[in-house]
Amino acid sequence: MLDVQNLHVWFGQSHNRVNAVKGVSFNVPRGESFGLVGESGSGKSTILRAITGLIETWSGDVSVEGEKVQGSRRSRGFYKKVQMVFQDPYASLHPRHSVDAVLSETLRLQGMTDIDARITKLLDAVGLGKGFRFRYPHQLSGGQRQRVAIARALAAEPELLLLDEPTSALDVSVQAEILNLLADLRRERGLTYVMVSHDLSVVSHMCDRLAVMRGGEMVEIMDVATLRSHQAASEYSRGLIQASLGYERAS
Amino acid sequence: DTPKDVLVVADQIDDIITMDTAQSSEFSGINITNNLYDRLVDFDPLDMEAGFKPALAESWEVSDDHKTITFKMRDGVKFHSGNPVRAEDAAWSLQRAVKLDKGLSFILTQFGLTPDNVDENVKADGDKLIIKLDQPYAYSLVLNSLTASVASVIDKETVLPHVEGDDFGNKWLGQNEAGSGPFTLAAWKPNEQVQLASFAGYWNGEPAMKRVIVRHVQESSAQRLLLEQGDVDVARNLSPTDVEGVETKDTVKIVTEPRGRLLYMGLNQNDKLLSNPAVIEAMKYLVDYKGMEGSFLKGQWKVHQNIVPTGYLGASDDNPWTYDVEKAKKILNDAGITSGTIKTVVRDIADYVNVAQTLQASMAQAGLTLEIQQMTGAQVLDAYRARQVPIFIGEWGTDYADPNTNVSTFAINPNNSPDVKHSELAWRNAWAVPEDLQKKAMAATLEGDADKRKQEYLDIQQEYRDIAPIVPLFQKIGQDAMQKNVDHWNSGGAVASVYYRQVTKGE
Amino acid sequence: MSEPLLKVRNLKVTFPTRTGLVDVVRGVSFDLGRERLGVVGESGSGKSMTGRSVLGLIRPPGKVSADKMELDGQSILNLSPREMRKIRGRKISMVMQDPKFSLNPVMTIGAQIIEAYRQSTGAGRTEAKRKALDMLAAVQIRDPERVFNAYPHEVSGGMGQRIMIAMMLAPDPEILIADEPTSALDVSVRAEVLNIMDRLVRDRGMGLIFISHDLNLVSQFCDRVLIMYAGRVVETLAAKDLHQAQHPYTRGLLNSLPRLDQPVERLAVLERQESWRDEEIETQFPGGL
Amino acid sequence: MNVSDTVKGAGGDNSAAPAPHSPAPNGAPSFGSSALGRRLRLFGGLLLSLALTLLGLLVVTFIIGRVMPIDPVLKIVGERATQAQYDAAYRALGLDQPLWRQFAIYVWDVLHGNFGMSISTGHPVVSDLKRVFPATLELAALGTLIGVSVGVPLGVIAAARRGGWIDQIARVVALVGYSMPIFWLGLMGLLVFYGILGWVGGPGRQGILFDGMVTERTGMILIDSLIAGDWAAFRDAFSHIILPATLLGYFSLAYISRMTRSFMLEQMSSEYILTARVKGLSETRVIWRHAFRNIAVPLVTVIALSFASLLEGSVLTEIIFSWPGIGQYVTKAMLAGDMNAVLGGTVVIGTCFIGLNLLSDILYRILDPRSE
Amino acid sequence: MSEMTRREWLLSDAPQTRRQARLGALYQGWLTFRRNKLAMLGLIILILLVLTAIFAPLLSPYSPYAQNLGDRLKPPSAAHWLGTDSLGRDILSRLIWGSRTTLFIVGTVALIAPILGLFIGTVAGFAGGWVDQVLMRVTDIFLAFPKLILALAFVAAMGPGIGNAVLALALTSWPPYARLARAETLTIRRADFIAAARLQGAGPFRLLIRHIWPLCMSSMIVRVALDMAGIILSAAGLGFLGLGAQPPLAEWGAMISDGRSFIMDYWWVAAMPGLAIFIVSLAFNLLGDGLRDVLDPKGAKE
Ligand SMILES: Nc1ncnc2c1ncn2[C@@H]1O[C@H](COP(=O)(O)OP(=O)(O)OP(=O)(O)O)[C@@H](O)[C@H]1O
């Protein structure tokens, strides 16, 4: 479904240049859920943004369903296949657009018809009732906003969903709701996920395989069983896993 | 308060662009150069009635055929530079003005002087200056013309080193002076002030005022405040209400003199409506002469319906027209005119605009709509010179102390064709002046007998009133407000510019 | 059992809004001894507001009221600004939730720490600088000299949080209110920072109010936990008992966490009940120590 | 194995410490030659944009001069001129040349510091500007000084006491300054303070007695008289400038205090203000040392802009107070179609404007550590 | 649902229709605005101004053009409440009719300048690169160009008259708006919701108009309201130089300018229109301050 080879991403020019991602390769087959973990600033979000064309300065090979993409231009067709959910639900909704406006604009852009019916369906799918349709973002809680963002991503009926820490801005209780929703959607629609998170337990709950990032490089790719059994290949990953288990009071 | 030997004048002097008498044509500029230079003949500020008197020319002789005038130069007069004033200098000054062909040179060239013949026709011979004319002009016309600033006598030797190309020192003289007048130019800061210093070696005695400072003060209210506070001696641009306001102060007096400026209404004969004689006639009755004279023009303009201003030879005091809307209406109706729209372009000066608005109101009563368009001076002039102003409302100022100064522009139009681009007012209003009237105007310039000449001008004006589409409305009255202790103030009356040399300040 | 350092009874914080008055903290009571008191609860439950109201930091038009708010037996409710200033910093200090916005962007980090230190101790410049560098080192900043001269935008969020902690601990306060002090830290650094606070509580007898989202962390780090919901404390527990909590809200929070060691097919979801908002709860003072 | 040790070694200070292979990321301060190079390049860029803006100004002025239906020739030749005289002057001004040629000559002259002759004063534009610009500069500077010294504290206090009576008074004071036609205030001020009370000097820059008494160095009489140590002249000049400067100052005060207030409000609601309070700092210190320092940068820009607008925008004040300044000069020139003077004035004003912009840019870089 | 009051309906957290949502948002804004007493005062004054303009023929006791040279410069009296001017016209009537001109000025400038500025600023900020460079240089040039000169040139070129004067004002006052809009655009163009819209396939134009403009609008409106006073006064300034309204049209600025020659002895001729301008610009200022609270997210948080 998604194939990334030798991806480099940088920001700025010459001596201002920041190499955010350095030669990352991975491959996600259809229907899989793939996790990207790593500490803050390790380049996780950057990978997703490069794939979707939100960043121009990258090199390497990226192909979706065998179709290569280039630069920052993407066809309409690409967006019908690939969609993204952002980390911060407070920043990813236009403050002056109601839920209805957000969804209907998306549907219209995708060239869909019977927009009203579809909006109702979408809201249902993400567990928001009809009552939310005409609300503005400031009338929504974080979890509800994230649902709207997911609904917007689903509107194009994509096959691949890129999730950039979809729950890190949310409460634990709301996180559970969103994670359940994502899991349900995947099951119902056969979606493919690439999910970024710094929370290993979330990734372990959602993904089949995961890659550990550090300083723009991919330290290793492992499956969830390896993760749970603390058998990561690299020391770094093991440290990371250990630390995320909790705090041990020094004595 | 101002020092005893310094005269401080608040005036609007932002129009000065040059000190060169051959170029200067603006009121403020001439007000200054009048005091820097002397002319061959001049007025006596203490006795204006007497007319021109000998100045740098001690005496003159007119040839029998009235075509040659010989001046004898006064002896022992010195320029500010210390050079003696010679006939040579006088000849060079006049030649220079003709050849430069700027500003008011027509005052000289109207006597047949051209750049080609001027070296021949204006000549120095020892202490004599000989001027040859192409026609036997009335010698009063010629001598009156020589009182004009353009005929000032310039220090040739001082100027020559500053000549650039064929500019006759125009550039240098633009900002410097080389005269023999009662004052020297101490400083000129454009839009700010001009300072004159008395010339100790003046042939007619050093002026009492050691310094004269003319400050540019735009606003009437500001001038008034300065005067009331004693920071200036004279305020020259007070509005009528401000004059009324300061008049009551016992430290201030108002000196009133008629000036040679007419406020007139020009009706463009290219305009279909305005070329209708009935409309021309009716318009003369649609001006609320008395109303305006008594209100916003109060004290500063008087009704004057003739082209020669009071104070000039042959001036007429006949003011036959009155404000009579009914009469105007009748005239219009008789001619079958019940409505119409006309435009006027007026300069953005309060008096003009108010006159226009009053006219607008009374025309409305007669069924005529007047559209007023305010513009800057330059724009109005531009349009007027292009004959594109249907109704012109504005001023005309005389150029020299002879009735011909106005008659030649109001009543002469040698060729009314649109391409020739004359500057005469008649041409600008597209009025083809009847041959006969033009002939009379020409003839009057040649009439040697003063009384006859006067009568001729009265006749011309009579006829003018009857037929002309150019309607004089008011004559300017100068109201200069000053401290009581300022004596002998003279702003030049109707015929000349301001003189400072005779001014004294008492206690 | 010694007298509690801080005693709060029936604390209320009220904000006027377009739709009327809103109580964001509704009758919170607790005691703080020389201990680690955890405060957990979902976002918006009033944790930060509780912490801030102790220091009189609620901005107008917000209003604070309480039956009692005592520091070392002295009431600190409705103090004059001048008296309040004497308490801030040197007696009670607070680490703000968001390090990005909580440091003055145009002052160097060193200057800010020195300012805090000198304000409450009146120490000299050189001494203050030494102290500042010590504190930076203590919070595991690798290159204290460089960071001392750096501006806030030049450090990462994690460093910012540690700097905040260093700054607030510099005057040796009796009580530290730490509002999610470790949320921006990578798991690794987090342990070090917690160790510092831990040491202060144990060695110096500081009182610590530790506000956090992270139930696991709180249960492991703190002595006692207040669980807040909608502006009220719904349950108070000894930290070690957190996993045996009785209140359905607390249980719900716990269950909704995915766990690395115990995979579940589907996460439990918290079913909020209206009754939690106002039901009577009995709180024991001074807690279970 | 001890977890924390591993991680500390691995990347404790991750985003701040430069990774071995990558150059310093945005977050870390970098010193040395590359920073200097960047500064130089930045400065070069600023200069380039300054040059471009100036060229643009030239082009715009030129175009205005050519399309405007005000005939400059008439001002020179006067009302009486014959067509021949008119044509001669037309040629003398070079108006018969093709447009591109006129522009080329024009730019060439300007590059040589020659702005030509002003046809409305008969003086070289450069000498006119040397006279009128200092007059305006002096007035605008004093006006801004007054505006800043009252407006800034007023704005800060209003923000600190938001909604209180000081705030309300400050608001009304500012709004009155905003709303009153300055020429009306000017005339009234003259009437009251000069005409009735006699506290200040009248219209003009100096009293007659002092006119031309101080050697001109900067053209700003206040400064010149100070240099000369002539106190009487200084007092006289001060008594003349104080009223118009106060009026202009009042106008800029209105703007500055409003902007200060809104900047301060924004800062006062920031989190770092809470931090400062937590430290136990006094309110004065919180306001001035913390909040105020943060508004310094935008405030500098506001002040620079308001200063610039006084430099160009005080025409009416200048007219009322017979102040021979650049605003009046350029306006008059404009109305006379005197494009040389307009151009000269525009270039001076525009340069000041750009210069002030540049200055506030540079100050921004100095004052705000966040700018890189 | 039938018991629901209108207020509750408007303030509902869960609006049922697009209309309800929009009205609700407006109502909330109104509630915030209403709490600001001074802003309300401003609004009331402006409403009165509009009413005055509409009903000018009914309200004015005399024709604004009726002259009576014998009755000039009369102080306020029962016959002429605000006195008469130099041509004997009733000042009150001229003020009333002049409100139309004032509204025209304000309305036109407020429509043209901010929209022009918004367009240029957002395009520059959003496009970045050389487009930004070029547009910002142009903005700088216009900003650096003495405003009055530009306006004078424009009026001179187009011919005097209130319409052209207003156009000239509009054309000279857009640069600050462009800068404001650009700054605003720069802060939001990297926002996630813009990125999200991009991922839906929204083109640059749609992003600009549907996503960026609405967010710049509020600061624009606030700024415009605060600038209104300046606009009226600038128009008055042009009137002072004789380039504003053409006689006999009543325009406040021109009235002051006419009255200044009588200021010493007949203060009311200039003071009355001055007072009118003052009140209206004060009203706009107060309104602007209030709007800031409603619209400007930064100012709103208390
Ligand atoms: N627009 C940008 N300009 C310059 N550097 C950038 C930019 N965006 C990201 N970076 C840098 O790229 C690196 C990777 O950032 P990225 O956002 O991908 O990290 P992340 O793994 O998603 O971290 P987090 O968990 O904090 O979201 C960081 O060092 C960051 O500073």
Ligand SMILES: Nc1ncnc2c1ncn2[C@@H]1O[C@H](COP(=O)(O)OP(=O)(O)OP(=O)(O)O)[C@@H](O)[C@H]1O
């Ligand atoms: N100025 C204010 N006006 C009105 N309500 C406010 C204001 N400030 C905070 N609140 C409300 O007070 C409540 C409690 O906020 P608080 O910041 O204490 O929550 P918290 O528990 O710290 O949440 P988080 O975990 O997100 O930090 C929230 O619902 C918030 O919306």
Ligand SMILES: [Mg+2]
């Ligand atoms: Mg990220």
Ligand SMILES: [Mg+2]
């Ligand atoms: Mg909080």
Ligand code: NI
């Ligand atoms: Ni004339």
